[in-house]
Amino acid sequence: MKLPNASLTRLLHWGIAAVWVSTAVAVLIATHIHPPTTLAASLDVRRISFKTDANRILGPNNDSQLLVSKIRSVQIHFNSPQLVSADGTTHKTDIVEISGEPFAACSFYRVRSDGVNLERDSLLTLSVDQDPNPTSSTFRPFSLNVHGLLSGNLTSQAATQALVPGFSCQHVRVDGASVQSVESRLSPGGGDAIFFATYTDARLDFALDQGNSIGDTQIPIRDAIRFWEVEPGSENVKTVLLGNENKVSFEDVGQSFMLDDADLLLVEPHRDLYLRRFVLKDGIQLSLHGAVREVKSGAGPKDLRTHLPTLFDRIDNTKRVWGVIPALVAFVLGLFEKLRRSPGEK
């Protein structure tokens, strides 16, 4: 089959135009599509809330004091019998079992914790007390709130010149009797084994020994993280970012951006987003890694802009793809050149 030259020329022009128009449309669409991508972020915050299905959190830490609210039960196996005082009545024992009434709380002094067990999907909040006028240089306050049940084991440490291992609880039941408070020293040489469990929405306040830190790694994140909080008595949103070294990178496209310490940040996981590491320093220094479907930042809640790379960025990053367009044009031209000639013609 041989087409007339005029028709072939028209077809050739339309073909070339179609290739360029479709390329332009594809580019336009690609610049408006933000597919999930891999995020790596390094942030310093004073507070972070996230949902996780991890069943354990926090590495080993030594605490001058650990304050636990919403206590459900406490069992203490003393290394040597101790004098336990409940509402002023004392008795010597080597084991004490306590159950919590509503709003029960316990403090444990000079103990070592090897982390806490989370009993189901939990909403966790980690925060540091950014006290503008720190009154005690001895402690580094850090807290963990858990929307869900938790439990943990503690081991008492030997007494020092200033600190004595001990415990005290309020609003609890001891041996079935309701008491306002119960307290006791723990064995001076340490080694007492303590188990505690809480109701949901418990809070753990750690007063860490100076020079001691706390952190963890590989914590899965199952929902959006908003790096902001709200001021009391108003709905004013305030950032929880600290410092000027907050950086977010998108590994798939080699892009990154720095955050101002007054910016708000929103991260929505796509799948397999992890809190790769967090460690308590001046604030909570954390590293996030995994697939995200949205990353926004801005100066206020109505100024949040997406930073997620577009499909075009991803294509652009794979530079070889641009070789396809001239190849496609060459293919179309070749096709028409073939059609211009008759089957037997060379």
Next chain:
Amino acid sequence: MVGLSHIKRSALAMSLIAAFASSWAQLIGPRQFANRVEGTKPVPTALAQFTLIALTRNAVHFHSNDTLYVRFFVPPMPLAQKDGIFLRALEREATTGYFMTAKNPPWKVGDWNVFGPWPTKDVIDILGIDAGNIGVLASYRDDNSGDVYLPIDLYEDSNQLSAHTYTLHFIAGRPLQSLDINVSNASGQHVDAHTSTFRCNKAFNPNCIWCAAGSVQAITFDISSASAGVYHVQLVGHVPGSLETISEDFALYHHP
């Protein structure tokens, strides 16, 4: 036929997904009910000196699919002040951002008021909020005293109303080593409220804390034998390792 059936199943599945997504999306923000607004919103997490979360007399430990009622006494007041009566609920420990605010209330002055029905299945059960984590606060605005809080009873059945002591739930803005409570009547005279001692044991640690900054505390006091009227609860907190104190005065209307 198989194709049509498949299409129907797909349409049904899509409808269910859309309905679920719609109900979840509604939960993200406030939901309007006949007698209240209930849902989630960002909640305050930074701190003042003391932030009052709840003032309760009876607060039952409800379960899922219960229907709650809130009862409180509104003292006699000029009709113009009636608009300042406020009833709201928040989480004690803010985790899901839950809130509830009563709306269009036909509050009666100089009488007991009952707010409800407040079904837990609408929002509380969906968010998985424990009964112990709901704080309810009622108040009115007085030109002389500022906010005056009205102790509430939270119940499913009025037979559950037996307690006479009040429980005050608050957040401390600073870590505290001890807390002093002073209850006085409207003329400033001290009232014996049978309060406990709130302090940590400094023998264990000279810089111990009784409560951490930002944590929620509950204190109980008893003025059930006192006559009706406005009373003041003054909280004075002592910060560890310093002479610094924080204080706040809360006015409440006691009706025996």
